[in-house]
Amino acid sequence: MTEIKKNSIILQNKGGVSHIILNQPDKHNALSPTMIKELSDAFENLSKDENTRVLILSANGKSFCAGGDLDWMKKQIFSDRSTRIKEAKKLAMLLFRMYNFPKPLVAKVEGNAFGGGIGIISVCDIAVCLDNIKLALTEAKLGLIPATISPYVVLKVGSSNAIDMFTSARTFSPQEGQKIGLIKSYTASDKIDETITNEIFFPS
Numbered sequence: 001m002t003e004i005k006k007n008s009i010i011l012q013n014k015g016g017v018s019h020i021i022l023n024q025p026d027k028h029n030a031l032s033p034t035m036i037k038e039l040s041d042a043f044e045n046l047s048k049d050e051n052t053r054v055l056i057l058s059a060n061g062k063s064f065c066a067g068g069d070l071d072w073m074k075k076q077i078f079s080d081r082s083t084r085i086k087e088a089k090k091l092a093m094l095l096f097r098m099y100n101f102p103k104p105l106v107a108k109v110e111g112n113a114f115g116g117g118i119g120i121i122s123v124c125d126i127a128v129c130l131d132n133i134k135l136a137l138t139e140a141k142l143g144l145i146p147a148t149i150s151p152y153v154v155l156k157v158g159s160s161n162a163i164d165m166f167t168s169a170r171t172f173s174p175q176e177g178q179k180i181g182l183i184k185s186y187t188a189s190d191k192i193d194e195t196i197t198n199e200i201f202f203p204s
């Protein structure tokens with residue numbers, strides 16, 4: 001197995017299966033400019049990598065992804081319009097690259113996912129998560145709208161479900177996530193790798 005450790009992510013490849021692991025558990029794997037840049041570069045390179053047949057996206061720590069980095073978001077409040085557009089475009093282009101990734105993209109969700117974390121799940125082809133995690137689009141609690149991720153969430157769960165998630169900011173379970181189409185499967189922690197293998201190679 002080959003492994004490359006960056007500032008905020010870890011890259012692995014074994015037998016044609018590549019892994020990107022979000023690796024800032026102390027920050028709940030929030031999407032900082034550094035992480036966005038490293039993810040963008042990784043997806044660009046792996047899209048051309050002939051040794052990558054499947055890509056699995058996971059995270060270290062208790063959180064899969066808590067959304068946008070709050071320090072980065074706070075800075076945008078005091079920035080001019082052109083700067084805010086430039087910064088928002090970084091995440092928008094990452095999600096676009098992930099959505100159009102030319103190989104199967106699987107989200108292995110072993111921790112809570114909020115805000116932009118739901119956006120990441122939405123651009124993946126398959127999402128498999130643990131049966132006890134929490135999911136939510138929490139932007140409304142901050143007086144924000146999930147503008148950048150909203151096209152992908154709507155495509156994944158439909159407009160009615162998306163509007164409910166966008167406006168209520170309520171927490172929901174993997175069971176509900178499966179019902180609305182966000183999550184393909186949920187399972188116990190000792191079964192998640194087996195479940196992912198079955199979803200990739202023996203889809204129901």
